[in-house]
Amino acid sequence: MILFADPDCPVIERVRGTGADGIEIYTGAYAAAYRTGDIASALAECTATAERAVAAGLVVNVGHT
Numbered sequence: 001m002i003l004f005a006d007p008d009c010p011v012i013e014r015v016r017g018t019g020a021d022g023i024e025i026y027t028g029a030y031a032a033a034y035r036t037g038d039i040a041s042a043l044a045e046c047t048a049t050a051e052r053a054v055a056a057g058l059v060v061n062v063g064h065t
Contacts, residue, residue, distance in 0.1 A: 001018075001019060001020045001021060002020060002021060002022050002023060002024050002059065002061060003015055003018065003020045003022075003023050003024070004023070004024050004026050004063065005023040005024070005025055005026065005049065005053075006025075006026055006029075006049075007025055007026070007027075007029060007030070007042065007045035007046045007048075007049050008045050008049070009023075009049060012049060012052045012053050012056060012058070013052065013056050015053070015056065015058055016056060016057060016058065020058070021058065021059050022053065022058040022059025022060055022061065023049075023053050023058055023059075023060060023061070024060075024061040024062070024063050025046050025049055025050060025060065025061070025062050025063055026063050027046065027062060027063045028063075029042050029045070030042040030043060030046055046062065050062075
């Protein structure tokens with residue numbers, strides 16, 4: 001099972017306790033930032049969340065809009 005997560009999700013470390021194998025990072029904020037030409041902070045949030053999830057032993061997928 002994969003759960004959707006916002007890029008700034010504060011509870012990534014608790015996902016494993018739900019029985020889920022991983023997360024799919026919702027990229028709507030990244031897509032909006034891309035349209036305005038300001039992706040640096042949105043990409044940094046996605047990257048940080050992915051790193052936390054991997055450290056917690058989770059599979060990471062990246063969503064699309």
